[in-house]
Amino acid sequence: MPAKRRPEELPDPKQNMWDLIAVILRYQRNQRGLSGDAMGRIIGASKSTVSRLETGDDRMDSKQAAAIDKAWDTGKLYTLLVWYAAIGHDPQWFAQYVRFEQRSEHLRIYEESVVPGLFQTEDYTRALLLAGTQLDPDMVLAERMERQGLLSRNHASHATIIVSQNALEWPIGSPEIMRSQLAHLLEMAALPNVIFRVVPRSWSVGAHQGLNGAFQLLSGDDFGEVVYTEAAGAGRLVSAPSEVRGYGVRYERISAKALDEGASADLIRRLMEDCK
Template sequence: MATNAPRDPKNNLWDFTAYYLRYLRVQKSLSGDDLGAIIKCSKATVSRIENGIIKLDGKQAAQIDRTWKTGGLFGLLVWYAAIGHDPQWFAQYVDLEARAEMIRIFEAQVIPGLLQTEEYAYALLTVGTTRDPDRILHDRLQRQTLLNRDPAPFMTVLLSQNVLEWPIGSPEIMKAQLARLLEMAEQRNVAIRVVPRTWETGAYAGLDGSFSLMSADDYGEVAYAISPETGRLVSAPSDVRSYAVRYDLIGAKALPEAPSKDLIREAMERIP
């Protein structure tokens, strides 16, 4: 097993779970392979769990509890960690986003941060309760550089038609922002589709709110549910699958790429 320093158990409940899992494994003189045999995964996966890269899931926790006779300790830890709020969720999300090989985004209200122009982003940041909009703007623009790395992640974006039409900043800012969308839609690693606001679309899964899915070889797949000020990072496989299903249901309502671009152009033309 790697000799990385254990997670700081004071950070959050997930880090406490990772810390205590490693502690008990070492106390029992078990190797990563030994623990992997218990939770039916590789030694490398055990290392990722103990280093906080991926989360212990409910089935794995239950198997550890049965084997080590912990009285359900790890199952309870995972349960409480999954339902609790973690102030570090957004920081973890940004780190996972930077390492992602595939990103899927659904946005119901505004242009996603990775596709925002500087002016559009600043207009959003200065109307809320953000304490340091200049710093957050800088960080947001820095995040966008991941789309230009080599190799760049493949990103698919589903947008509600409302996103194209809600006036942000000024007519000039909105026109420039929609032009940025069209420009990004021409990149080989970016696909943008729009969910039309029609009676045929009607009520659909996207009305529950915005979210994103990210995946990479070193951490699998995670979801991030967006909410004011912060959000919720979801890593339990069963919960992530529910977001993936929701994304596919929204995608079934979206226009293909070419008609989506036409809708974006039409929205630009309607701006005075």
């Protein structure tokens, strides 16, 4: 039996729409006297899935919302709540993202402007943070370094990384910091659970779907698949299956433009030589 959650660990409906959905679901299920198993039969899921929806560990998808609306004749309340939650800015987006990241078994990452956080050296990260608006860069730095452990722990996550050549050439910190960062990428790329590839900046590649921005696809047995997209100062988690599939297609199209692993490593070595 799972441990009972402390009040501060429960969903807070004032924090974001997803927590509001979780609270409403639990309230209305209890109001109807339904068990977790009975609720699971309505949405076509297990009792444990219902529990994760009510604690905010999972996010309701459009099919589950439609099933509840039909069973309870809500006037499409849940469908509308999920729709607004999916398109809106979530003030707790990063905390939600980290929870999915640490539970992920496979990460597919595309980055166009900087080295992905899980592959950054401490000096590279510090230089980025000092150039930004973080109120406590030391805390963010420590947290980012700690997160990187998921790639080296027992039963480490598998990571497939594609980066734009621009991300590897933009000068961050100093030539020494950049050389060290590129050398670190070569070390990480040699891990058995990591595939690292580069989209070259060339006329043969030209315009491609990666120019529309960075994103990450996170997969795990206990939550399925979600997508994280980012913008300046904000982020968004996408869980609707149709949208997730769209990002999967986009990732494959970007992958088709990338160099293979060997050629990517060769490009990184050339860029190291140019760090002066």
